[in-house]
Amino acid sequence: MKANVGGIDRIVRIVVGLGLIAATLTGAIGAWGWIGIVPLATGLFRVCPAYSLFGKSTCKAP
Numbered sequence: 001m002k003a004n005v006g007g008i009d010r011i012v013r014i015v016v017g018l019g020l021i022a023a024t025l026t027g028a029i030g031a032w033g034w035i036g037i038v039p040l041a042t043g044l045f046r047v048c049p050a051y052s053l054f055g056k057s058t059c060k061a062p
Contacts, residue, residue: 003046006059013043 005013020036023029042048051057 001047001052003059004051004057005042005046005048006057009058010043010046013039017041017043 017036017038017040020029020033021040024031024033024036046059
């Protein structure tokens with residue numbers, strides 16, 4: 001798949017994902033915090049299926 005998650009978008013996804021997972025592990029929020037796996041994975045792999053579906057990309061143009 002072609003990368004469609006760039007720079008700041010990628011950093012925000014990783015931070016939010018790790019934050020949600022950490023909050024779940026510490027008991028600050030309930031089990032719904034495991035949804036943090038989604039932004040973490042899309043940030044790490046630089047591919048967002050929803051962006052692909054709508055034809056959006058936050059990567060810089062070549």
